[in-house]
Amino acid sequence: MKIGKGVEWAAHACVLLAALPEGRALPGEALAAFLGVPQPYMAKQLQALSRAGVVIAQRGAAGGYRLARPAAEISLWDVTAAVEGEAPSFRCAEVRRNGPCGAAPAECARPCAIAAAFHEAESGYRRALAAAPLTELVANITREASAARKQRIAAWIEQHATKRA
Amino acid sequence: MKIGKGVEWAAHACVLLAALPEGRALPGEALAAFLGVPQPYMAKQLQALSRAGVVIAQRGAAGGYRLARPAAEISLWDVTAAVEGEAPSFRCAEVRRNGPCGAAPAECARPCAIAAAFHEAESGYRRALAAAPLTELVANITREASAARKQRIAAWIEQHATKRA
DNA sequence: CCTATTGCGGATATTTTATATCCATAATAG
DNA sequence: CTATTATGGATATAAAATATCCGCAATAGG
8 A cells, every 4th residue: 555756745735835925826846846856747746736626726927836725724635635536545346246155246235344444444544634734734844843944945935936916 | 545456355365264164274276266366366465464474374285274363363454464564655755855945854853744644644544454353354244145155155165175184 | 205285485477557757738927 | 929837638667566477395195
């Protein structure tokens, strides 16, 4: 069971966007440069976030990305679902129907007990991620950062964030 | 985030082994035939279960696989860990150190807040799987099965299970 | 001891998914 | 009108999952 890098990047991108002052946006290129990740691939993740309604993309000069709603209302699950999709990680192949003693369709009305156990575990996983809003991440990250770094970040944002009309 | 088929197969295999009478074992070939899955690949999963100490493999004539301990003491997490390994699904690439505003090593003493949130969610996922013993799965599956199917399975086991010395 | 059976480990092939890039197009500010 | 910026599709490359094969080791039973 693996989670793609895109999720990590998207999460860091959203944390950065959460630190943007009101009325500003960040172009994808600047965002990728800030995180030190490949720009074209990062762009794909940003598109996914945009399609899922997590961020708002503004085209054209002085465009860029900003959060679609307050950071308190965006969770790690929102970001994960946007990038990786909402399909369950356990895909039941209905093994119980196979082989010489396979179950008849009538015996398969309910989901397979094995699949049910995995799905229940996963729904807990999702609830845990849904309970982690961007604000909490920002707070934790801010607490660890040195004053010097916070100042550098603020300066970088001031320099790269666009002002929208 | 995806879980391989091997986990599903291994889980079904363990449920079947849990139904074996005392002192009997099932050859890998029979097991794969029962589940209707490719034998050589199933063999790999059984090897993984064996190495992890979930099942005991007996070589040679009249050999085969049996559970290494009572079904009540084997959980879905044991099976999953055996097949997929115990590595966390979220692999932190330490993105926070990248780019023009990257964090200094001193600021990275604690794990990144994003990675921490994923790891916490995953540990809940594991606890949920660890709370699902084979006995529970067997009970749920038995409840759904028709009397006819249960009888066919018992007959099949009687015919294919080896008796060890 | 001999033979048939059965699991083990390594090597390898095949398919699918993740990762990464590029380009033509559309939208927008100034 | 021009420079900028996101979008969607197509495509290339790398990595992982899926699947198979084979020679070896272990074991039961004759």
